Each structure stands twice: as structure tokens, then as C-alpha cells.
Amino acid sequence: MQRLSAAFASSGGDLPTVYRALIEAPEAWASQPAKFKTPWEWLISATRGIGMRELGDVQVAPMMQQLGQPVWRPGSPAGFDDIAASWAAPDALVRRVEVAQRIAMRVGDRLDPRELAPKLLPGALSGETGQAIARAESPPTGLALLLVSPEFQRR
Numbered sequence: 001m002q003r004l005s006a007a008f009a010s011s012g013g014d015l016p017t018v019y020r021a022l023i024e025a026p027e028a029w030a031s032q033p034a035k036f037k038t039p040w041e042w043l044i045s046a047t048r049g050i051g052m053r054e055l056g057d058v059q060v061a062p063m064m065q066q067l068g069q070p071v072w073r074p075g076s077p078a079g080f081d082d083i084a085a086s087w088a089a090p091d092a093l094v095r096r097v098e099v100a101q102r103i104a105m106r107v108g109d110r111l112d113p114r115e116l117a118p119k120l121l122p123g124a125l126s127g128e129t130g131q132a133i134a135r136a137e138s139p140p141t142g143l144a145l146l147l148v149s150p151e152f153q154r155r
Contacts, residue, residue: 036084039067113142
């Protein structure tokens with residue numbers, strides 16, 4: 001951000017100069033996901049990640065309420081926040097853990113999270129997360145750990 005501000009100030013507001021600074025910035029080309037998922041993004045990626053095609057009797061609205069992003073009820077006319085501070089607070093992460101455990105219990109032993117993790121997080125799965133999933137006491141616990149892992153929280 002400082003690099004872009006400096007380019008803007010030194011060029012007298014010349015936008016092509018700012019664009020070049022943006023393109024030359026290493027952050028623009030970083031391969032690591034940097035944006036923290038909103039509850040909606042997290043829930044959708046979790047259900048898609050486990051291969052859930054039909055929701056059956058899963059009630060999405062109560063889950064979204066629990067996650068802090070109630071359906072059709074943003075806190076302001078501007079909509080829901082799109083910044084990590086709104087969704088990464090300790091209580092919000094605890095709610096994700098609770099929902100991840102419920103999702104994992106529904107899946108049961110049908111998925112092996114040790115096999116699923118590299119598919120969901122290609123090139124992003126850390127050794128620590130992989131080890132925690134491998135050491136889980138059961139497949140549902142491993143799946144819940146995968147869904148709440150730091151790598152899975154970002155896009």
C-alpha cells in the first residue's frame with residue numbers, strides 16, 4: 001500500500017505510474033490466499049469441498065445466523081463487511097468450529113480427511129495442519145480440523 005501511495009505522490013497522481021507500481025509489487029503476484037473468507041464463503045467452500053451436492057434437511061439459514069452472517073439481514077445498508085476483523089474474531093472462529101463439527105458428524109467416516117486435505121488445499125497445506133489431521137482421533141474430527149484450519153479460512 002505504501003508503494004502505491006509513494007508512486008501516486010511522486011508522479012503527481014499519474015494513474016499509469018500507479019498501475020505500473022501495482023504490477024511490479026510482489027504482493028500482487030503472491031500465490032498465497034490472503035483474504036479471510038466470510039461465513040457464506042466458508043460454508044459454501046466447506047459443503048462443496050466435502051462433495052455435498054444436495055443439502056437434504058440441512059437448514060442453511062440457522063447456520064448462517066450462528067456464523068454471524070444472517071441471510072438477507074446485513075447490519076447496514078452497505079451490506080456485510082468484507083474485512084477479516086469482522087469474521088476472524090475469537091467468538092466467530094469458535095462458531096466456525098461448532099459448525100465444522102456438525103458438518104463433519106454428518107459426513108461420518110465416508111471421507112478420509114488425510115486424502116481430502118491435499119485436494120482441497122493444493123500447495124497450501126502446511127505440515128502442521130496435515131499432521132493435526134493425521135493425528136485426529138476419528139475421521140470426523142480430522143475433517144472438522146481441516147475445515148477450520150488456517151489454510152481453509154482464506155481464499
